[in-house]
Each structure stands twice: as structure tokens, then as C-alpha cells.
Amino acid sequence: MAYYGSIEAGGTKFVCAVADEELKIIERISLPTTLPEATLAQVFTFFDAYELKALGVGSFGPIDVNRKSSTYGYITSTPKPGWKNVNLLGALKERYDIPIAWTTDVNAAAYGEMHLGAGKDTQSCIYLTVGTGVGGGAVVNGTVLQGFSHPEMGHISVQRHPEDTLESTCPYHDHCLEGLAAGPALEKRTGLKGQLLEPDHDVWAVEAFYLAQALMNYTLVLSPGKIILGGGVMKQTHLLPKIRESLEQQLGNYVALPALEEYIVGCDLGDNSGTFGCLLLAQEQYA
Incomplete structure (x- = not known):
């Protein structure tokens, strides 16, 4: 069975989840945000255990959301050590050949709350x-x-x-x-x-x-x-x-x-606002 994936990429922690077609969460984990290589290694370990059909990503920012930009998909001018000008979306696309929605963590939370909260x-x-x-x-x-x-x-x-x-x-x-x-x-x-x-x-x-x-x-x-x-x-x-x-x-x-x-x-969704928003955006990407 293929699942929808969610990454709420925060400056303190990455919350990753997979859900079924009804958006019932099958597994959800929280990983500390360290340096990009180490953090992404843990993200990949989690998602590699599942067959994914689409992924939604809500990231801390600022991020580049302009599809015409050469740095589309990057975390840009963040003060978070090690994360400035990191091509987060690119790293995920290189690992997973699936549709991926890309926005900010708070946009994802707004989307989750509007639909489900x-x-x-x-x-x-x-x-x-x-x-x-x-x-x-x-x-x-x-x-x-x-x-x-x-x-x-x-x-x-x-x-x-x-x-x-x-x-x-x-x-x-x-x-x-x-x-x-x-x-x-x-x-x-x-x-x-x-x-x-x-x-x-x-x-x-x-x-x-x-x-x-x-x-x-x-x-x-x-x-x-x-x-x-x-x-x-x-x-x-x-x-x-x-x-x-x-x-x-x-x-x-x-x-x-x-x-x-x-x-x-x-x-209404508490700490799951962003997760559900990312799952909804993933579902739309796949549709």
C-alpha cells in the first residue's frame, strides 16, 4: 500500500508522518533539527520504510517558493546555523521520485486548520x-x-x-x-x-x-x-x-x-495542524 507523507520542518524539530487515503496517521515521529545532512539521514530512514505516492513539506523559513527562481525549494536567509541556502526540496526530490508540495510550516498549518480544524x-x-x-x-x-x-x-x-x-x-x-x-x-x-x-x-x-x-x-x-x-x-x-x-x-x-x-x-488540531496541512497538500499533489 502506498501512503501520503508529511514533513513539518521546524527550526527545533522535524515532524514526519505517513497517512493512508483517509489521512489516518499510520506513524508520526519527531526528530531534532541538527545539521542538514544528519537530519535528512533520519528523515530518509523513516520514509524509506514506506511506499510513498506524494509528500507535503511545510518548512521553517524564509524559503524560496517562486518556481521560476534558481533557488526554488531552498531554505534561504534563516539564522538557523547550517541551514542557510540549503536546497531542502531538491534533496527530497533526489531521494523520492514523487509529487512534492512545498510551502511554509505556517501556511501548512493554516491549510490544515481550514480543512480539518x-x-x-x-x-x-x-x-x-x-x-x-x-x-x-x-x-x-x-x-x-x-x-x-x-x-x-x-x-x-x-x-x-x-x-x-x-x-x-x-x-x-x-x-x-x-x-x-x-x-x-x-x-x-x-x-x-x-x-x-x-x-x-x-x-x-x-x-x-x-x-x-x-x-x-x-x-x-x-x-x-x-x-x-x-x-x-x-x-x-x-x-x-x-x-x-x-x-x-x-x-x-x-x-x-x-x-x-x-x-x-x-x-483545534494542536500540534498536528502542520502535519495535517502537509498531508492534505500531498493528497492534492497526487490527485
Whole structure:
């Protein structure tokens, strides 16, 4: 029997899975992201045990998604040691002569959530992960959003909270969303990881302000049917109501939205959003 394969290639770990025609996961493993040669050797060992008919890959970025580019399929300007300008798609194609879908990890997660998770009642959604970094993917009218490049929603510029003097944790930008709202920014402000902070700590109002500001910008540009939030920081369940409240204040009734409890939601698929998105994209490649 032939299977669909999924690779969620993250900066910390590679999650690989195979599934049957009904997308029932047969096996799923998590491998540490070390150097490319060693990581890919483990990926190949896993998939070589199966007959694959198509593969979906959602990778950490930035990546090249422009099919006309000489570096299509590459991980490009990542700060991840050893992974800059790595031809990940090329290495997979050399090993497996099958159709392979190629996009970002967050685009894959958005696709998975839209079809099988929190966004399955819509054809347009945004998935934003807030953890060690901030990344966002979008599905517009049922299609993953990418053009010359792909969305980099974590690096949009945001206005600073009036009481925030933190030096950005992003090495590229002084006031981008990731530099001011990712997990390392929370820890830099407080000396504690987010999961150790009390729900009533003042820093959560600052965090909600930045995330709501970003969601307002995404809303005004893309007008998605739903915005889905995931990642380690969003496991603090008290944060979601604070974000909705701040979004309502910052929008100032300028545009009409669905009820915010239905518009800004957590993810339904948990840590499997990207895996299911990759499997769905693999299935489409094969069709």
C-alpha cells in the first residue's frame, strides 16, 4: 500500500508522518533539527520504510517558493546555523521520485486548520503561531497564499506600547511583532518564561496589545473569515480574551466583524495542524 507523507520542518524539530487515503496517521515521529545532512539521514530512514505516492513539506523559513527562481525549494536567509541556502526540496526530490508540495510550516498549518480544524467553516483564514518566534500563514479562497515569496507576518512593524521600553529580540528589526511579542521577548521583560507568569501579570496587557495590533492589520488587509492562534505562548488560555478586548479597542468600530469569540480562536488540531496541512497538500499533489 502506498501512503501520503508529511514533513513539518521546524527550526527545533522535524515532524514526519505517513497517512493512508483517509489521512489516518499510520506513524508520526519527531526528530531534532541538527545539521542538514544528519537530519535528512533520519528523515530518509523513516520514509524509506514506506511506499510513498506524494509528500507535503511545510518548512521553517524564509524559503524560496517562486518556481521560476534558481533557488526554488531552498531554505534561504534563516539564522538557523547550517541551514542557510540549503536546497531542502531538491534533496527530497533526489531521494523520492514523487509529487512534492512545498510551502511554509505556517501556511501548512493554516491549510490544515481550514480543512480539518478551527477554520473548517470558512474558505479564508489566517494561522498565527506565537512561540519562540512568530509566524503566520494564510489561506485565501481555499488556496495557500504565496506569490513571489510567502507571508512573513511575524516581521510586520508595530507601534510600541506606551509603557514598553524593551530592546527588540529580533536581530533584523527594532520594532517588529516577533521582536516584541515572541516568547523570548516575554522572558526578556520579566526574567521568566511565559508559562511561569501569573495570569494577572502586567506584561500580558502589553503582549495582547501587540498581538491585537497585528491581527487588526491582517484583518484590514486580508479580511479573513477567521484568525486562528497557536504556539507555546498561546497555551496561556487567559491571553485569548485579552487579545480580543484589545483588538476591539484598537479597531474602534471601523469595520464590522463576526463575534470576536468566533473570529479570533485557538487552534483545534494542536500540534498536528502542520502535519495535517502537509498531508492534505500531498493528497492534492497526487490527485
